[in-house]
Amino acid sequence: MAKTIWPKASSARVDRSLSAHSIVGLAISVVLYVICLSGVVAVFEDELEWWEQPATHAVETVSPQGAQAAAQAVSDLEETRSTHLYLYLPREDWPRFVAATDNHNQLADGDGRLVGALSAPWNTFLIDLHYYLHLPSSFGMILVAIFGVMLLAMSVSGLLAHPRIFREAFRLRRSGQARLVQIDLHNRLSVWTAPFHIAIALTGAMIGLLSVFAFVFAQTSHDGDTSVLVEAIYGAEGEPDETPAPLPRIDQALLEMSDRFPQVEPFLVVVHEPGTVSQELEVYGDQADRLIYGEIYKFSSSGEFLSTAGISDGAMGTQAAWSVYRLHFGDFAGLWMKVIYFGLGGALCVIIASGLNIYFIKRAERASPLPQFEAAWSACVWGAPALLAGTLLASQFGVQGGWLTGIFWIGLAALGLVGFFNKDAVSVGKVLRIATGVVLLVSVVVQSVRTDIAEFHGMTLGVTVALTLCALALFGREARQIRMFSGKGSSDESEEVAG
Amino acid sequence: MNMTNMLSDVAAAFAACVGVVLLYLAWKGRAKPASLVAGWGALFVAVVIASVMRGDRAVAEVLALVASVVVLFLTVPSILGLFGAPSPSKGAVKRRASTAPAPAVRRRSVAIGAAVWTFMLTGPIAGIAAIYAAAAFYGALRSDAPDVIANVGVLSVVAGLFFWATLTTVLLMEPRLLRRTIYGLGAAGAAVAVAFI
Numbered sequence: 055m056a057k058t059i060w061p062k063a064s065s066a067r068v069d070r071s072l073s074a075h076s077i078v079g080l081a082i083s084v085v086l087y088v089i090c091l092s093g094v095v096a097v098f099e100d101e102l103e104w105w106e107q108p109a110t111h112a113v114e115t116v117s118p119q120g121a122q123a124a125a126q127a128v129s130d131l132e133e134t135r136s137t138h139l140y141l142y143l144p145r146e147d148w149p150r151f152v153a154a155t156d157n158h159n160q161l162a163d164g165d166g167r168l169v170g171a172l173s174a175p176w177n178t179f180l181i182d183l184h185y186y187l188h189l190p191s192s193f194g195m196i197l198v199a200i201f202g203v204m205l206l207a208m209s210v211s212g213l214l215a216h217p218r219i220f221r222e223a224f225r226l227r228r229s230g231q232a233r234l235v236q237i238d239l240h241n242r243l244s245v246w247t248a249p250f251h252i253a254i255a256l257t258g259a260m261i262g263l264l265s266v267f268a269f270v271f272a273q274t275s276h277d278g279d280t281s282v283l284v285e286a287i288y289g290a291e292g293e294p295d296e297t298p299a300p301l302p303r304i305d306q307a308l309l310e311m312s313d314r315f316p317q318v319e320p321f322l323v324v325v326h327e328p329g330t331v332s333q334e335l336e337v338y339g340d341q342a343d344r345l346i347y348g349e350i351y352k353f354s355s356s357g358e359f360l361s362t363a364g365i366s367d368g369a370m371g372t373q374a375a376w377s378v379y380r381l382h383f384g385d386f387a388g389l390w391m392k393v394i395y396f397g398l399g400g401a402l403c404v405i406i407a408s409g410l411n412i413y414f415i416k417r418a419e420r421a422s423p424l425p426q427f428e429a430a431w432s433a434c435v436w437g438a439p440a441l442l443a444g445t446l447l448a449s450q451f452g453v454q455g456g457w458l459t460g461i462f463w464i465g466l467a468a469l470g471l472v473g474f475f476n477k478d479a480v481s482v483g484k485v486l487r488i489a490t491g492v493v494l495l496v497s498v499v500v501q502s503v504r505t506d507i508a509e510f511h512g513m514t515l516g517v518t519v520a521l522t523l524c525a526l527a528l529f530g531r532e533a534r535q536i537r538m539f540s541g542k543g544s545s546d547e548s549e550e551v552a553g
Numbered sequence: 554m555n556m557t558n559m560l561s562d563v564a565a566a567f568a569a570c571v572g573v574v575l576l577y578l579a580w581k582g583r584a585k586p587a588s589l590v591a592g593w594g595a596l597f598v599a600v601v602i603a604s605v606m607r608g609d610r611a612v613a614e615v616l617a618l619v620a621s622v623v624v625l626f627l628t629v630p631s632i633l634g635l636f637g638a639p640s641p642s643k644g645a646v647k648r649r650a651s652t653a654p655a656p657a658v659r660r661r662s663v664a665i666g667a668a669v670w671t672f673m674l675t676g677p678i679a680g681i682a683a684i685y686a687a688a689a690f691y692g693a694l695r696s697d698a699p700d701v702i703a704n705v706g707v708l709s710v711v712a713g714l715f716f717w718a719t720l721t722t723v724l725l726m727e728p729r730l731l732r733r734t735i736y737g738l739g740a741a742g743a744a745v746a747v748a749f750i
Contacts, residue, residue, distance in 0.1 A: 067726075074725030081672065200680070206718035214722070224580045226627050246623040249616050259714050267684060267710045274688040274748045275695065286702035343608035369700035371707035377609070387614050394621045401624050 071214035078211065079409045082204050084434055085187070087406045088466075089201055091438050092184035093254075094399035097384055097392050098517070099181060100148055103174040105517040106449070108505045112149040113164050118305035120151075121323065123166025125304050128153035129328060131160070131168075135296070141304070141323035145340075147388050155328075175454030176446050179462075188459045199262020205255035212244055219245055233415040240408040243401045250398045251405075257382035260375075287375045289350070289363050295332035299355065301325070302335040306357025311337055314359055321348065341366050345377035345386055407435045414479075425477040433473030434466065436486035441465045443493040450500050484532060491528035494521050561606035562614075565599045569619045572596035573626075667730055674737035675721045682720060682737070685744035687713025692748065 095102070104110060116124075121141055129139060136155035144151055151162045152172055159172040186194025213219070223245070227238045244251075272280040281290070304323055311320055318339035326334040333355060338348040350363035365376050380386040384395030414428040444465065445458045453461070473482045498521050505514070572595030579588035596619065603611035691709035695702055720740060727733040 070726035070728065071722070073728075074722050077671075077725050078675075078721065200676070203680070203714055203717050204721070206714060207721040210718050211722040211725070220580075224577050224627075242627050243624060246627070247620050250620050256711065256714060260710060263714070264710060267687060267713060268706075270684050270688045270748075271691050271706065271709070274685070275692045283702060283706045286699040287706060343610050345609045345613060369703040371700075371703035371705070374707050374711075375703070380610075381613060384617075386610050391614065391617065394617045397621050397624060398617065401628075 068215050068217055071211050075208060075211035075215050076413060078204055078207050079406075080413065082201060083406055083410050083431075086201050086205060087403060087434065088438055089184060089187070089198055090399060090402050090406060091442070092180060094396055094403060095442060096180055096184050097395045097399060099177055101513050101517050102180070103172075103177040104150070104511065105501065105514045106174040106176055107172070108501070108511070108514045110150065110161055110511075111163070111169075112511055113144050113151040113162075114149050116143055116151050116162075116164050116166070118308040120162075120164055120166035121308055122301075122303070122305035124151065124153040124160075124162040124168065125166075125301055125323070125325070125328075127162070127166065127168045128155055128158055128160050129301060131155070131158045135329055137327065139301075139325040139328040143321050143323065145319070145321050176449035176458065179445060179449070179454070179458040180442070182459075183462070188463065195262040196266060197262075199259045202255045202259035202262065205251065206259065209244075209248060209252050209255065213248070216241060216245070233412060233419065236408045236412045236415060240405055240412060243405050243408075247398050247401050247405070250395075251402050253381055254399075254402075257378045260378050261382065264375075286369075287372050291326055292332050292334060294327055295330060296327075297331040298329060299331045299333065301328055302333055302353070302355040303357030304335065307335055307337055307351075307353040307359075310353070310357060310359050311339070311351060315339060315351070318349070318351075320351075336363075344373075345380050346373055347376050347379050407431075425479070426474045429473035429477050429479040429482050430470045431473075432479035432483040433469040433486065436483045436490070437466055437469035437473075440486045440490040440493065441469075443490050443497065447493050447497045447500070450497060450504075487528045488532050491525040491532075494525040494528075498522050498525070558607055561602055562611065565602040565606075565611065565615050566618055568595045568599035568602065569615050570622060572599060573619060573622055577626075671725070671730070671733065674733060675724050678737050678741050679720045679724060680717055682740040682744045683713045683717030685741070685748040686716055688748040689744060689750075692750075 121143070125139055125141060129136065132155050136157065138156065140152075140154040142150070142152040142154070151164065153160050153162050153168065154172075160168045161170050161172050162168050182188055185191070185198065187198060188194070189197060216222075222238075222241065224242070225238055226242050227234050229235070268280050268283045271283050272278050276282045302325060304325070308320065308323075311318065318341075320337050320339050322338035324336045324338065326336070335353040335355065335357070337351045337353065339351055341349055344366060346365050349366045352360040352363065354360055365372060384391050410431050414424060414431070417424050441462045445453075445461050448461060449458060469486070473479070476482055498518055502518065572592050575588050575592030575595060577592075579586075579592055582588060599615050599619075600612055603615045687709040690712060691705055694705045694709075720737075724733050724737050727736060
């Protein structure tokens, strides 16, 4: 092992850091695990959304006239005037065309004809779980962001409690004393994924808490005007004038985009206050080498280019703020980056699970075990994915909205209670893993039976294969464990570690 | 993507993987500073190539690639255990029968109260301290120019979040509740006062 270059840390400081780390972990692990797990699954929200509604033909390109037609068609659906109109244009890794207003999300074809409502209730359930914990959105987003800050605190305390960070950089004991196995797993994954989970925690906290900071900054520096900071970062919207006007010339704007900026791929059209004199037309263009969400190209109502918003070459603070979304959601390098984010997010879930496992093992070694809580934790770790699978299956039979929310949270509480009274963390985990595999397979079979083979797009096929492999992996693990332990009784003094 | 970008991506990815391998060899080889320096150097080169050729997006890709390579390297043996390869034993837990007496009810109530107060200190009160400290930082550095407002604003938010995380950790590192209370309330009070100056 290389000699450490880390300054020698006092054992008192290390002990206190570890204590702080443990306290925060104990307080927040259950909810943090649910947030992280839902985030891991939500990396593939686009693909899962399509899988939920597979009878959607791919749209590779949309003509400017098609975009205009779709905008008009979705706007005509609104009974009252919408505050915004969105056109989500097809991209290489997302061949769909969606037109949306305040109250409608519609799929459209390449000619701009609306072909049906975008309906993905389980995807909505998943996103609301991760963003808001199914709480009222403003409060929920702030609460989730605070958990992001606590995850940052875990990173700080964890690093302070790890003086031999370089000396142990690659050590991973896979057999022997259970506590050491879990500690090595926890520490190695934590250290090597630190840039990832610090970035995720920080960007998540920024997304949820920026409005709170802006409010306080307004009170202390801008006489209560909350718009100063927000407009400096995100730009200002004009003064509204509700006098009716035809929709802006989106087709003309897209034609001018391809003439003036042929190297830029537009992916989103936004109209603020559509159908009014004060409407503003913006086209978002992908900036291939940047983490910023995109550059905004502003057009007049007649489709004439006005200016860019200056995101790509503006103030560093603006560029940083506009980079938060892609960095948090891994939406910057196609499918392979999503797979990496899925893996690293899964590692974060393992870190959280192993952290509490270490606590329970230490308690057992100190002759003050908590088998009830250990089993309840195992129920949470394996119950949450089982319930995500269960809600997916339920949504395929028409269950949606609050019912999915109830199934998940009441189910999680119930499983926790079952684990608490069962007191056997290993068997609770085993049963829930098998249940997850079964439910996933049933879900795949149901979807496959209902879907016309001709409608199987590569994306839906990919999700089907991925879900099947997950189910088989869970079965394979349990089948192997059963073969390994068949005929062996458990000792009074030693047990397998759950999870 | 053009050929130049593709080649730079491959070069950055290769340098990153080489860097990880060299660091592993340095760790395994015991006191081989050349491998250690070369490993970090290769990672640095990967980041530089990515940054120069394809901007901040490529830097994020390289860092994510490095993390995923190491995570796979560490966890693949365990994953392979799912499919019949030798599965690592999770290890046994030696459990001793509990002989500790149950704590008295009054002591337990005090402990619960202390825990609740600690939660308040390290959560909401630390948050107030951090947000108002950020506001004080923002107020001290900002000007009326929108660019400066944006830069200082975002910097203040990021600093505030890290300060909140660090303050939570520092408060929890303090073992005595009275001192913890003084630090927490003191930080919040000072931050609010300075923010409104």
